[in-house]
Amino acid sequence: NAGVTQTPKFRVLKTGQSMTLLCAQDMNHEYMYWYRQDPGMGLRLIHYSVGEGTTAKGEVPDGYNVSRLKKQNFLLGLESAAPSQTSVYFCASSYLGPEAFFGQGTRLTVV
Amino acid sequence: AQSVSQHNHHVILSEAASLELGCNYSYGGTVNLFWYVQYPGQHLQLLLKYFSGDPLVKGIKGFEAEFIKSKFSFNLRKPSVQWSDTAEYFCAVPSGGGADGLTFGKGTHLIIQP
Numbered sequence: 489n490a491g492v493t494q495t496p497k498f499r500v501l502k503t504g505q506s507m508t509l510l511c512a513q514d515m516n517h518e519y520m521y522w523y524r525q526d527p528g529m530g531l532r533l534i535h536y537s538v539g540e541g542t543t544a545k546g547e548v549p550d551g552y553n554v555s556r557l558k559k560q561n562f563l564l565g566l567e568s569a570a571p572s573q574t575s576v577y578f579c580a581s582s583y584l585g586p587e588a589f590f591g592q593g594t595r596l597t598v599v
Numbered sequence: 600a601q602s603v604s605q606h607n608h609h610v611i612l613s614e615a616a617s618l619e620l621g622c623n624y625s626y627g628g629t630v631n632l633f634w635y636v637q638y639p640g641q642h643l644q645l646l647l648k649y650f651s652g653d654p655l656v657k658g659i660k661g662f663e664a665e666f667i668k669s670k671f672s673f674n675l676r677k678p679s680v681q682w683s684d685t686a687e688y689f690c691a692v693p694s695g696g697g698a699d700g701l702t703f704g705k706g707t708h709l710i711i712q713p
Contacts, residue, residue: 492642521700528608530689530703531643538698546700578642586631586693586701590643 490514492591494579500597501569509564509594511579517589519582520562521546522554524575525593531578537562569598601626603690605704612680613712620675620707622664622690632673633691633701634664643689649673660684685711 495510511520518539523531523546533546537556551573553565562581566573574597580588606621624632634646647658654666664675673690687708691701 519698519700523700528705530705531701532703533694533700536698536700546694580643580700587633587645587648588701589645590635592642 492579492581492589494577494591494594496594497592498595500599501566502599503569503571505569506565506567507569507596508566509577509579509596511562511564511581511591512560513562513579513581513589514560515581515583515589516559517581517583518559519584519588520556521580521582521588522552522562522564523578523580524548525578526575534564534577569596571598574598601692601694601702603692603702603704605688605690605707607707608705609708609710611710611712614682615679618675618677618680618684618709620688620690620709622673622675622704623671624673624690624692625671626692630666630668631693632664632666634658634662634673634675635689635691635703637687637689637706639686646675646688680709680711682711682713685709 492513521536522534535554540559577594579591582588602625604623632649635643636646649656649666657663690704694702
């Protein structure tokens with residue numbers, strides 16, 4: 489089993505550019521999450537989804553959009569990247585409770 | 600709102616020393632508590648969890664944690680650390696219901712010196 493797979497692993501963007509991060513899970517999990525990790529801040533929830541076709545805002549949703557068209561995929565979009573969005577992004581999934589399984593992370597730098 | 604506080608942000612220990620990392624939580628619902636570990640350059644992995652029952656929880660790699668309800672604490676312990684325990688450790692609680700994700704502490708960066 490691959491578990492939770494994130495694409496890409498690294499990316500450098502210029503301010504104002506857009507991009508989409510892809511998260512795929514093969515565990516048939518209902519819930520999926522996007523977190524960002526910044527030094528000294530721990531992980532903060534950006535958006536989450538409780539099932540195919542649903543999304544909800546987390547703690548720090550501004551500047552991001554998400555979509556969950558298929559149960560196994562959860563996309564995170566940045567429409568106009570800003571330097572403040574330089575971070576490591578983690579996708580996670582869980583079956584029907586709080587215990588989450590994490591992907592390997594995407595290191596994004598916005599210059 | 601749920602919150603988690605980790606007291607030690609950076610800890611440096613020598614191999615074979617004992618470890619205790621503090622975690623205090625504020626949570627109004629059914630208490631579920633987690634410790635995750637992140638080895639250098641890797642993703643977060645579940646170290647151990649508490650849902651109910653025995654307040655002393657054993658996890659992987661010799662780690663354990665004790666849930667003390669009266670102190671709102673869930674401290675992580677290991678009797679004898681190894682160099683390979685160098686990592687960042689996060690305490691977490693559910694943000695709300697089961698679907699709302701986790702609220703993480705700010706993490707403790709643990710360095711084990713050979």
